[in-house]
Amino acid sequence: MAIDFKFWADAGLAGVLTQISSQQLVDGSSAANDFVVYFGAQSASVKAENSTDPGTAQLQVTVASNVADWAAGAVAANQIMKPTVGNGYKYQAQGSGTAVTEPAWPTTIGATVAQDGITYECIDEIHEPAECVLSADSAGLGTNTPGAALDIGVSVTGGVAVPIYLRVDQGAHPFGTYTDIKIVVPDLLQSAI
Template sequence: MPFMLYTDAQMTMEASNPYQLDFNGAGKNEFKLFFGSPYPNEVLKPKSDQQIMLVPASRLKKWEPNRVYSFGNIIEPIVSNGCMYQCLDNAQTGSREPAWRAERGSKCSSGSTTFINLGAKFQPADIQLALTYAGLDTANAGAALELGTQLQGGKSIPVYMRVTNASNSVRSDRSDPCISIRLNATITETTA
C-alpha cells in the first residue's frame, strides 16, 4: 500500500476515497484521518514542489454533449453557475446543453437525460485542513496542508478536516463525490 489516508493510526483501514458529503443544513463536519504508509522501508518525497502537500480539489465534471450519464452522476454546466446537477436516469444527452435553472430542485433536460438542481456546488474552499484540531480554527479554507519535505513510512500523521456547508440547504454528493483531497506530485522510494 502506498502513502494514503487511513481511518486509523495503525494504517490498517483505508479511508473512503473520495469522502462523501451529506449535510442536513448549514453546518460543518469535522473528522480526523491519518496519512502515511504502513511500510517502514518506504520514503515519500515531493517530485517538484518544496513540500509534500494534501490539496483540496474539485472532482465535479462539466456537462458533455452526446454522453451517456448514469443515475446519480453529478455535473455542472460548461460555464459554471455555482450549482451542481444530478442525473435522474440512465440516458444520453443531446448535442445541446440544457437550459440550466438556478432554483434548487428545478429540472432540465438534454436529449433523453433529465437533471435536477442539487443547490450550491461543493468547492475546495469548503475544506479546511490542519495537523491539530485547534489548527482548524486558523486554517485557510481551500489551502493545501504541508506535511514536510520527506516522510518515512511506518508512522502516521493525524490530519484534521473540517468541511463547511455555507448553504442552508440539504446537500449531498453521496452518489458522485464532488470534492476530494489529493496528494501533490510525489515519489515513493524503497530503502533496503
C-alpha cells in the same frame, strides 16, 4: 510500483479511508464538521515526495471534488456531475445519450434542463473545496484559509501516520449527508528507501 501511500481512518494505518461523509441539519444550523484522517503507508521501506521537485518541494494535501465535471461524450442514465464552471449544485442525467454542448444549468433543486436529447435534473447543492479547511493540528482549523493546500513536509516516510485535520463548513446547505469532497496529494511520488 503500486502506490502504498493512502489516507487512513486511523493512526495505526489499518483502515483505508473510503469517504468523507458530512451531515447537515434540516434548518441549516449545523456547526462545522471536523475530522482527523491520516496520510501514510504501512511499509516503512517507502517514502513519499513531491514529484515536481523530489526532496525539495513540499508534499501538499488538497481538498478536491468527488463529483466529476460535465464533459462532452457518452452520458449514462443516473450519472451525477457538476458544471465545468462551478455554481454550487450537482446534476443527474435522467437518461443516456451523447452530450455535445454543456447546458445552461438551473440552480433550483428539482429543476430540469434538456440539452442534446439528455435531461439533467438539479438534485442538490454540492460542497466545494473552498468550504473546507486543512490543518496539521486542531488549532489551525480556526485560523487556516478555507480551500488552501496543507504542506506536510518534503518527505514522508512509510510506517508513520501523518495526521490531517479537516473542517467542512456546511454553510446553508439543505438537510442531507454529503460525500462531495475528497482529500488528495496531487503530486505524489513514491520511492523505495
